[in-house]
């Protein structure tokens with residue numbers, strides 16, 4: 001038998017002899033007095049007819065909802081109208097960690113930079129577009145520019161510039177509208193950091209080949225999938241028709257939670273997909289860049305290098321499959337070739 005709290009009394013006759021009487025339209029428990037038949041909902045404060053609702057209204061009938069279940073990543077509400085009984089979920093973005101791509105804000109200064117900026121940016125270009133190691137970049141700088149620097153200095157330059165490129169990418173992608181694109185692809189691959197396997201989670205827009213976001217994590221788990229997909233939703237909205245991932249279970253919940261408009265297609269293998277060249281193209285180039293480096297030495301440096309690599313992939317390196325344009329240009333980010341060279345030379 002349902003228990004009626006002791007403090008509940010009939011507001012008319014003060015009897016404690018009560019029935020439970022369903023829920024009122026705002027989702028609060030109602031009671032009926034057995035003596036005088038008065039119905040009331042003591043938890044619903046008075047004069048509240050125009051009060052703001054505690055929970056979101058039902059998206060189907062507009063009536064009030066009640067909290068049915070509260071989970072880590074979302075709340076499940078149900079319509080108070082028994083006939084409608086619609087159940088819906090509202091994501092809790094606040095409980096979802098941002099992906100590793102959201103680098104900590106980092107101030108940048110040219111202080112202590114003993115070489116001309118032009119030389120530094122040439123080194124970055126060789127490193128990110130030419131698949132060179134820092135040692136090879138040092139050799140090239142000496143051969144081409146007669147500048148003698150150690151590979152350690154070059155690796156410092158590369159890490160130092162990561163926040164600059166991150167800022168350019170964030171600013172430029174802010175105004176871009178990807179809601180008209182049909183498909184987004186999600187995939188994970190692994191890389192080595194200090195001898196250990198880490199997962200690199202990636203999100204792509206199929207049409208423009210833009211890398212939407214990435215997340216680097218020691219685990220292949222549900223938290224990582226939520227971080228990546230939630231950030232794509234926050235930054236770019238939802239794709240028009242589909243979200244495509246492998247069959248890994250962790251994609252299911254975030255895909256339906258953050259992209260309710262889109263169909264979630266789970267493929268056994270991306271090779272089976274007609275339109276799989278997006279991920280293929282990236283992976284091929286990424287491996288060619290990553291392999292000579294034989295792994296990264298720390299999480300922090302891997303994260304920064306990958307962020308900058310993706311900036312070069314999205315904004316700098318022309319793609320032959322995109323008629324020599326960059327993914328960012330195809331996505332509608334306005335910048336000229338002159339500007340592209342300018343970012344490289346005076347970032």
Ligand SMILES: [Zn+2]
Pocket residue numbers: 010011012013014015033034035036037038
């Ligand atoms: Zn009564």
Ligand SMILES: [Zn+2]
Pocket residue numbers: 058059060061062063079080081084085086
């Ligand atoms: Zn309803």
